[in-house]
Amino acid sequence: MTDKIKLTDAEWREKLTPEQYHILRERGTERAFTGPLNANKASGEYHCAACGQLLFTSDTKFDSGSGWPSFTAPAEGDAVEEHRDMSHGMVRTEVLCGKCEGHLGHVFPDGPGETGLRYCINSAALDFEPES
Incomplete structure (x- = not known):
């Protein structure tokens, strides 16, 4: 089990850029096809920007064609959590x-491969660490 990080709203605002804060702490989203990691094809790891x-x-x-970085599975079992989201008149995860x-974003049951999942994630919520 991962130890949780708890910061105050002021601490998050100080640590994150305004766009990162909006996405990571206010459940916002970036516009499709605007995030720099959407087209990233380099080998490496994607970490939480927060x-x-x-x-x-x-x-x-x-490449899901959705305009956001897409993945078929998280790196580890406890890397992400999933919660029911009923905002904006939709039911999503x-x-x-x-x-x-x-x-980070949402997961949908329309992905390729064994999992059949598409983790649709905001670039601004991620930091990319290239393989050395």
Whole structure:
């Protein structure tokens, strides 16, 4: 089990850029096809931009055509948490960082491969660490 990180609203605002704060702490989203990691094809790891938790690896990333980085599975079992999201008149599954509970995006049952899942994640919620 991952130890949770709890910061005050002021501490999160100081740590994150305004866009990161809006997405990770206020459950916002970036516009499709605007995030720099959407087209990233390099090998490496994707970490939470708020706390550094390893979330996804490049071997599960695929081009979904949705405009956001998409993955078929999290890096580890407790890397992310999933919660029912009934906002905006839809029923979806929200994806949160397992360590800081920052909003990452949503997961949908229309992905490729064995999992059949598409973790649709905001670029601003991620930091990419290339393989050395």
